[in-house]
Amino acid sequence: MTDDPRRPDDTPPRRHAAGEDPQKRGQILAGAWQEFMAKGFDAATMNGICRAAGVSKGTLYVYFRNKEDLFVALVEHRRVQISEQLRAALAVPGGIEARLTAYAAAIIRMLTSAEVLRSQRIVVAMAERMPDLARRFYDAGARQVLNGLGRWLTEAEEAGLLRIPDAERAAHQFVELATAGVWRQYLFGLRSDPPRQGEIDALAADAVRIFMAAHRSPPAG
Amino acid sequence: MTDDPRRPDDTPPRRHAAGEDPQKRGQILAGAWQEFMAKGFDAATMNGICRAAGVSKGTLYVYFRNKEDLFVALVEHRRVQISEQLRAALAVPGGIEARLTAYAAAIIRMLTSAEVLRSQRIVVAMAERMPDLARRFYDAGARQVLNGLGRWLTEAEEAGLLRIPDAERAAHQFVELATAGVWRQYLFGLRSDPPRQGEIDALAADAVRIFMAAHRSPPAG
Amino acid sequence: MTDDPRRPDDTPPRRHAAGEDPQKRGQILAGAWQEFMAKGFDAATMNGICRAAGVSKGTLYVYFRNKEDLFVALVEHRRVQISEQLRAALAVPGGIEARLTAYAAAIIRMLTSAEVLRSQRIVVAMAERMPDLARRFYDAGARQVLNGLGRWLTEAEEAGLLRIPDAERAAHQFVELATAGVWRQYLFGLRSDPPRQGEIDALAADAVRIFMAAHRSPPAG
Amino acid sequence: MTDDPRRPDDTPPRRHAAGEDPQKRGQILAGAWQEFMAKGFDAATMNGICRAAGVSKGTLYVYFRNKEDLFVALVEHRRVQISEQLRAALAVPGGIEARLTAYAAAIIRMLTSAEVLRSQRIVVAMAERMPDLARRFYDAGARQVLNGLGRWLTEAEEAGLLRIPDAERAAHQFVELATAGVWRQYLFGLRSDPPRQGEIDALAADAVRIFMAAHRSPPAG
DNA sequence: AATGAATGAGCATTCATTCAT
C-alpha cells in the first residue's frame, strides 16, 4: 500500500513508519541477540544493545517498549527461526531406518548448534520469571519434533513395521537416545565446538539401533 | 558450645579467625542459596542475602570477597551436597534389572526435584560467563552417575550378562532413557510438581526394558 | 479557504512564509494550552503538544524556537485573551453601588474559572524562573482591573460620592474584599467547582457594603 | 535508650540507624528546599539536591523513598515551621484595635517573606497533582489564622465591641484587607524585597480602619 | 514548507562495595 510495487527491488523503501522498518528491527534484534546471549537478561544493558545494534537508544525504544518486551520479541523471533529450520531439517525421505537415522542426525546438529544452545540457556534461565515464554519456546522446538516423529511412528506401526504402544513416549525416547548425554554436555558448556560428522553418525546409528531393537515388530506367528 | 569452659582464665576467648567460622559460613551460604535460587545471579542482591542469612554486610564481605566469589562458593557447596545425595541414592542392592530400575527411579527423582532443577537452571544460565563453574557442576552430577553406572555395566558385561561395546555411551543412553523428555520439560518449566510414583515407575521400567533389549547378551552358540 | 481560486494561473499558490500562518499558529497555541495546563511546564512534552495541536514536530519548531519560547508565547496569548474578557466583563452600566456589585461579581467569576486559575497556577509556578513573564501576566489582569476601577473611583470621589485618599489602594482593597479568601482557596485547590450564584451575590454584596462603609463620603457640614 | 543521657550536650550521637539521623535529615531537607524552590518539582533533580545537601545519592534514598516522598516531606516540614512561626507571631496582647493592627502587620510580614512565598508558589504549582498536600498546606496557614482570628472576633462580638454576623467570613476579609493586593504582587514576583516598616504600618492601619468601620457595633439606643 | 524518525544528554533509582564506629 505504501510501497510502489513497480520500483526496482534494490531501491530502499522511501520512509518507514516509526518502529516499522523491518530492516532496522532486524538490526536491533541482532544486537539484542549478541548482548543477551553473551550476558543473560539481567546483565545485558540497553546501552550495550544499542551499541551492538548500531542504533540510538531513542530508536530502540520506538521499536520495543522496554527491555522485557525486547527480550520476549527476540525469543519469539528465534523460536520461529528455529521452528522453520527444524521443519526443513526434518523433511527427509527414505525407508524407515534411513529416515530415523537422518532424523537423529538432524536433531543432534540442531541441538548442538551454538545459536540454539544459547537460546535454550537463556530461556531456561528465565523459565521461572517468564513461564509462558519458556513454554512457547519449548513447544516450538521439542513439541514440533515430537509431534512430527510421533505421527510418523504411528504410521510405521500401522504398516506393521514397529510395535509402539505410546507413540509420544517413544518419540521422546528416540530424541533422547539421539542426543544421549551430548545435549546436556553442550548445555552446561562442557563442549562448544559442533560434533564431527563421524560422531553424529555414530550417535545416530546407535540411537536407531537401540530404538529398533526395542520397538521392532515381532515376527508374526 | 563455642567457648570451652575449661580453658585457663588468662586464655583469650577462642574466637574464629575472620572469615573462618564454619557455622557462620554455612549460614551465609544458606541465605545466598535462598536469594540466588529465587532471583538468579544478577537479580539477587547482597542486601537480600544478608537479610536471608541474618548476617551483616561487613561479615559477608569478610567471608566472601565479592558477589561472584560467593556464588561460586555456593555452587561448589551445592555440587558437593548433590553429589553426596546422589551417591546415597544410587547405592542400591539387587539383581541387574532390579538395580537398573531403582537406579533409573533415583535419577528421575533427583533430576525433577525443585532444588536440583533450580541449581541446574542457574548454572546453565551462567555457563557462558563462568564456564569452569558449569563444568565442575556437571561433573559432580552427571559425571558421577555416568562413572558409577559405567563401572557397573562393565562388570555386568564381564559377567556375560550384557554386551556393551562402549560403557560410557551406554551409561549416557540409560540416563537419557530414564528421564526421556521429562527432564527437558521440567527444565523449561512446563512441569513443576514432582512426578507421581506411578509415572516414575513406568518411566524407569520402560527405560530398563529398552536398555535391556538393546544390550542383552545374545545366547551363546 | 486558504487558496484564492480566482488568482491567475501563473501565480504560484499563496502560501504563508514558514512560521507565518496565523491559523496554524493558533492551532499550535491551542494544543500547547491543553498540554501545559494539564501537566505544567516541565511535565508537558513537545510530542504531547504536537498530538494535541494536530501538527508535526517540524512545524512546531518552525513556529516556535523551543519549548520555553512556545510557553512564553502561550502565556502572552492568554494574557491578551483574559484581558479582553475582563474588559468586556467590567463594562457594566448603572449607579455606583450597582456597578460596584456587578464589578465584584465579574471579578469573582473570572478569578474562580478553571481556565484562569490554571493560567495563574502555572504562571506563579514559573515566576521564579521567568519573572518577566509573570510580571506581564499579572499586569494584564490585576493591573487592568485596578486601573479601570481606580479611574472610576477617582471620578466617584470627584463627584463627591466617595472619599478615597489613595485610589489605587482602594481599588486593591475592593478586589481583595470581593474575592475575600475565596481566590486563595481556589488557587490552592481546596475548591474547584465554580461558586454558585448565591455565593457570588453574597460575597459581592458584602464587599460593596464594607467598601462603602469605609469610603462613603461623610455628610457635608 | 541508645544515647547516654550523661554525655555532654555537644557530643554528637554515636551512631544513628539508617535514615534516622535527624541532623542529616535536616541537611537533606535544606538541600531539597534550595533545589525545589529554585526550579520547581519537575525541574529539580535528585543530583542537584544531593549536591546542595552535601549528601550522596544513596544516603538520600535511605532517608526518602523517592522524589515525591521527599517533596511531600519537605512541604510538610515547612508547613509545621510556618505554622509555629505563625502561632508565635499572632500571640499579641493589647486592646482590640492594637491587637488587630499587630495581627495585620504579622500577617503581612509572614505572607511577604521569601520563604513563605516560595513555599506557596511551589505548592500552588502542584495543587492539581497533589491536592491533599496543597489542602494540608493551606489549612496549616490560612486556616490557622482564620480560626484564631475568628474565635477572637467572636469574643469581641460577645463583649459588644463588634457586630459580626459570620466570624469566618469576617476573618477572611480582614486577612485580605491586610494583604490587600500586596500578596498577589509578591506571589507573581512583581515584588520580592520585603515591604518597609512604613508600608506595613500603613497597610495594617488601613485594614483595621476599614474593618472597624464595617463592623463596629452601633451605639446602643 | 512540512514531516516524523533518529539522536543522545539527562533523569530517577538501585546496589556492590567500603570503612568509620
Place this chain on the structure above:
DNA sequence: GATGAATGAATGCTCATTCAT
C-alpha cells in the same frame, strides 16, 4: 571481629531537538 551507613557508578528509560526525506 562485627556492623550497617555511606558511596557513586551504572541502569532503564524519556524527551527536546535536529535534519534527511
